[in-house]
Amino acid sequence: MLRILITNDDGIDALGIRRLTEALLTLEGAEIYVVAPQEEKSGVGHGVTFRSALEPQEHDFYGLPVKAWAINGNPADCVKAAYHLLFEDDQKPDIVFSGINVGTNLGRDIYYSGTCSGAREAVILGIPGIALSYDNWFDQDNYGEVVEMIQPLIQEFSEKAKKGELPQQVFWNVNIPHVPQNELKGIVPASLSLNHYEDKYNKEGAGYYLVREYPEVMPLAEPYDYDLLKHGYIAITPVHIDATDRDLLKQLDEWTFIKSWGKREG
Template identity: 70%
Template sequence: MLRILITNDDGIEALGIRKLAEALLGLPEVEIYVVAPASEKSGVGHGVTFRSALAPSPHPFYDLPVKAWAVEGNPADCVKGAYHLLFDEETKPDIVFSGINVGTNLGRDIYYSGTCSGAREAVILGIPGVALSYDNWFDQENYGDVVEIIRPLLQMFCDQARGEKLVPEVFWNINIPHLPKEKIRGVVPAALAMNHYEDKYNLEAGGYWLTREYPDRSNPAPEEDYYLVQRGYISVTPVHIDATDRVLLEKMLEWPLVKQWNGQSNSQTGGKPNGDRQNEE
């Protein structure tokens, strides 16, 4: 039996998380747990709660045969809290699915997205994580054929989780066009788009409110998720949680200050290279 944990950032009563559970319940030999925010937490990024208590509360879930808890916290709190508080060492989740988000999480959206943080937190904890978002921002109550559309993808990820074939240190970001099943053109690997929003702050009651103008999608690069979803493809992006630029890291060894510091350290340690830190302890 594959143990699946579901979370989201739209809240436990959002329609998208119900659709995700329905799609997963159609798969064989799965056991599903839902741990999601008690209220909407869109745009919270990877925030976690330190200064108040987390108290997972059992919550009804659309009469579906799943166990569900609501948490007064963020998506990363839900995954982290579930991992440590609701499961013992023998019953940890085998995979985490986060979503289905209202609206896409394309390109740089992943840094703001609570949906993506749920999948990312899973990977940090050593569990495969998959984020799913649906391009229904302007038609939020209409999930159309999404259950049928995503079920084969969910099956693929579950099969790979059973075989421990999913790459560690990577979460998967999936974006689904808001189209009927017959108009979906396929599933394709996609790079993150380097989209740029135009931020505006409008003075209204109580202060300034952030509004965002969507980036120009008219001329994106053909390998990017924006381009592909716009043209009817489901985009799947592997996102590594190691954000270090290792090429630049090597070039930094040529910085004058770094070379000067290494030279000083070598003279003080009898010629021992300062960069060779693994043998210092």
């Protein structure tokens, strides 16, 4: 048996989390739990709730054969609360899937994304985490053939989780193009595209709204997630949660303010 926890940042009633659940229900021997925000929490990053109480509420989930709860918190809260409050110590989830998000989470989006934080929180708790996002921001009610397209991907992630073959301290960021399945070019590894959009603010009334400007799609030259997605590939990026720059850490020994204090003890 494989125990699967599903969360998202678009809210428990979003179509994307239903599509993800439908895809995972096709896995043999899967026991599925859904724990998601009771309302949309897009862009909240890895925020967790400290100053108010979390109240998990059982939730009917489209009549599907899963156990579901809605939580008055963020995606990271959902995973953390599920781990500590809803599962017995000997019955923790084997893998966490977060999504399917409306719109992509590419490049530096991983730091703002509630979808990614759900997968990241799983890894912090010692559970493999996979974030899935779909490039349908301008066609939000249309999830096309996404269930069929992610089938081999969720199958392999699930099998590797069952065997303990997924690396620790890494969550997987998956972005899916909004194309028919017969136009999908493949599933490929990708680097984060950190500079593919520019943030600006537009004045409306008395306030300012954040907007993003994206470049025209250029010929595919680098294996970046944005470029690969826009050329019809599912892009998969392993994201390590230890962000320490090991090379720079070694160089710090030669910085003046550190040398002036001498070497550390021990």
